[in-house]
Amino acid sequence: xxxxxxxxxxxxxxxxxxxxxxxxxxxxxxxxxxxxxxxxxxxxxxxxxxxxxxxxxxxxxxxxxxxxxxxxxxxxxxxxxxxxxxxxxxxxxxxxxxxxxxxxxxxxxxxxxxxxxxxxxxxxxxxxxxxxxxxxxxxxxxxxxxxxxxxxxxxxxxxxxxxxxxxxxxxxxxxxxxxxxxxxxxxxxxxxxxxxxxxxxxxxxxxxxxxxxxxxxxxxxxxxxxxxxxxxxxxxxxxxxxxxxxxxxxxxxxxxxxxxxxxxxxxxxxxxxxxxxxxxxxxxxxxxxxxxxxxxxxxxxxxxxxxxxxxxxxxxxxxxxxxxxxxxxxxxxxxxxxxxxxxxxxxxxxxxxxxxxxxxxxxxxxxxxxxxxxxxxxxxxxxxxxxxxxxxxxxxxxxxxxxxxxxxxxxxxxxxxxxxxxxxxxxxxxxxxxxxxxxxxxxxxxxxxxxxxxxxxxxxxxxxxxxxxxxxxxxx
Amino acid sequence: xxxxxxxxxxxxxxxxxxxxxxxxxxxxxxxxxxxxxxxxxxxxxxxxxxxxxxxxxxxxxxxxxxxxxxxxxxxxxxxxxxxxxxxxxxxxxxxxxxxxxxxxxxxxxxxxxxxxxxxxxxxxxxxxxxxxxxxxxxxxxxxxxx
Numbered sequence: 119x120x121x122x123x124x125x126x127x128x129x130x131x132x133x134x135x136x137x138x139x140x141x142x143x144x145x146x147x148x149x150x151x152x153x154x155x156x157x158x159x160x161x162x163x164x165x166x167x168x169x170x171x172x173x174x175x176x177x178x179x180x181x182x183x184x185x186x187x188x189x190x191x192x193x194x195x196x197x198x199x200x201x202x203x204x205x206x207x208x209x210x211x212x213x214x215x216x217x218x219x220x221x222x223x224x225x226x227x228x229x230x231x232x233x234x235x236x237x238x239x240x241x242x243x244x245x246x247x248x249x250x251x252x253x254x255x256x257x258x259x260x261x262x263x264x265x266x267x268x269x270x271x272x273x274x275x276x277x278x279x280x281x282x283x284x285x286x287x288x289x290x291x292x293x294x295x296x297x298x299x300x301x302x303x304x305x306x307x308x309x310x311x312x313x314x315x316x317x318x319x320x321x322x323x324x325x326x327x328x329x330x331x332x333x334x335x336x337x338x339x340x341x342x343x344x345x346x347x348x349x350x351x352x353x354x355x356x357x358x359x360x361x362x363x364x365x366x367x368x369x370x371x372x373x374x375x376x377x378x379x380x381x382x383x384x385x386x387x388x389x390x391x392x393x394x395x396x397x398x399x400x401x402x403x404x405x406x407x408x409x410x411x412x413x414x415x416x417x418x419x420x421x422x423x424x425x426x427x428x429x430x431x432x433x434x435x436x437x438x439x440x441x442x443x444x445x446x447x448x449x450x451x452x453x454x455x456x457x458x459x460x461x462x463x464x465x466x467x468x469x470x471x472x473x474x475x476x477x478x479x480x481x482x483x484x485x486x487x488x489x490x491x492x493x494x495x496x497x498x499x500x501x502x503x504x505x506x507x508x509x510x511x512x513x514x515x516x517x518x519x520x521x522x523x524x525x526x527x528x529x530x531x532x533x534x535x536x537x538x539x540x541x542x543x544x545x546x547x548x549x550x551x552x553x554x555x556x557x558x559x560x561x562x563x564x565x566x567x568x569x570x571x572x573x574x575x576x577x578x579x580x581x582x583x584x585x586x587x588x589x590x591x592x593x594x
Numbered sequence: 595x596x597x598x599x600x601x602x603x604x605x606x607x608x609x610x611x612x613x614x615x616x617x618x619x620x621x622x623x624x625x626x627x628x629x630x631x632x633x634x635x636x637x638x639x640x641x642x643x644x645x646x647x648x649x650x651x652x653x654x655x656x657x658x659x660x661x662x663x664x665x666x667x668x669x670x671x672x673x674x675x676x677x678x679x680x681x682x683x684x685x686x687x688x689x690x691x692x693x694x695x696x697x698x699x700x701x702x703x704x705x706x707x708x709x710x711x712x713x714x715x716x717x718x719x720x721x722x723x724x725x726x727x728x729x730x731x732x733x734x735x736x737x738x739x740x
Binding site: 317360 | 608609610611612613614615639662665666669672673676677679702703705708709710711712713715716717718719720722737739740
């Protein structure tokens with residue numbers, strides 16, 4: 119993007135003054151280089167979001183922002199129901215509550231290396247991944263509704279995990295306000311065989327080692343040391359969420375004119391929060407959040423089982439679980455006044471700072487863990503929510519590296535088999551049913567995750583705690 | 595059919611989108627453009643030529659215009675792919691007054707043979723365009739979320 123379009127607020131904050139139908143400014147957090155490399159579509163999409171009714175303060179984009187559909191990926195926007203604010207299916211995305219959870223293992227790299235190959239195979243066979251994979255759990259109608267109401271709490275009640283896990287999940291593992299009756303039969307049917315499956319594309323299960331600690335105090339609170347082995351799981355609400363997104367995108371696009379909303383892009387489909395469609399979507403979308411939380415909980419259970427077969431002394435404890443495609447009702451102070459706002463994060467992670475009541479007791483003194491996924495050949499990071507993030511971005515930070523290249527370009531540049539071999543030489547074992555899928559997810563197809571992390575930290579959105587490198591990657 | 599359209603060869607292609615993928619069908623008729631786009635949809639997952647036409651799945655959708663109809667058509671295919679665990683090598687399409695009647699020909703996913711790269715989550719309104727070009731050929735395109 120051309121820097122000339124922005125007013126530079128400081129080294130890492132760029133502002134677009136309102137023009138045309140924009141109700142608020144756009145603020146993008148990024149370094150000069152990240153701004154230069156961002157697609158102009160990010161500018162267009164962020165300014166389009168700024169035109170939506172009831173938007174509060176600004177339309178934000180995180181340092182990993184890239185071209186999405188409707189909202190940019192990496193977009194954050196809050197809407198006030200008392201000012202005709204809207205909820206947007208496009209602002210949440212198809213993969214409702216896609217997110218990352220990270221577990222500590224009580225193991226070090228030296229424990230893993232002798233069984234690295236067997237563990238990779240065991241995880242690959244234990245956790246269904248890829249197109250057409252199905253889970254062992256098939257829910258009847260009653261069980262499906264219970265899962266959609268209960269989320270990870272339901273999963274724990276079914277024996278998939280421990281009560282302690284729930285304390286380390288946003289919303290304590292259960293999103294309130296879910297209405298399973300608002301989820302269509304089509305969406306439920308699409309989920310029937312997909313509980314406990316990883317999916318495909320950029321979703322993964324990784325065994326990682328901690329290579330660097332940047333903030334010893336926060337790392338100690340999170341239970342992290344250099345050389346520790348962690349497990350991270352990145353996936354979402356599977357077919358159910360995709361179908362909810364598909365159906366409500368259309369419903370909202372068609373209903374927009376009835377609500378007097380002019381959409382600059384049909385993909386920005388939205389409805390007033392206090393409308394029948396808006397409320398219907400919130401009920402269904404919250405059920406989708408619970409589906410994602412239950413799914414990650416079941417995958418955690420499968421992962422624990424796989425570890426216990428090979429490494430009986432492993433102790434897999436949940437560090438935290440964050441969702442990065444959501445709309446949540448949150449209280450934020452705006453111009454000295456507390457307001458209850460519907461905060462959309464589309465490819466953005468909640469990043470509450472120290473003392474926030476939503477942060478688990480064990481972490482409250484330092485802030486919320488912010489889990490940022492990298493690529494299979496680079497690094498992931500654990501950050502901690504910064505005290506100032508609430509005023510900067512409604513308590514939000516980046517969610518990943520962000521793609522720099524389309525899948526199409528990636529497959530022309532890399533061969534999956536060669537990538538697998540090259541990564542194996544570096545000690546990273548890849549397990550995937552599709553070599554083309556691996557090529558599409560080539561590390562080089564993503565932005566430099568470290569540059570994204572540096573910009574996130576320098577902008578004051580979240581602080582660096584630890585850097586992780588993969589040892590095993592299961593890809594769908 | 596005018597003299598220009600006689601030389602058009604029906605085809606499909608992918609066009610770039612940073613996070614996802616654009617699909618485009620080109621044909622002499624609107625129905626042919628839809629059918630080609632359906633093949634582009636399969637090509638996101640696997641080479642359509644590796645998929646055998648073992649089963650026939652009927653698809654019927656109706657909408658107020660040909661663009662919304664196109665997205666609905668793709669989403670109906672995506673739904674059948676997901677719930678039947680299938681891939682389609684070819685889709686025969688008939689369109690009349692914004693109503694699609696189609697037969698999708700395909701088989702169940704065979705991971706070893708199809709090497710499926712990525713699943714498709716849904717068709718979007720991004721870069722959505724359905725229309726006839728000056729030389730008479732039809733285009734149907736949009737970005738799909740993967």
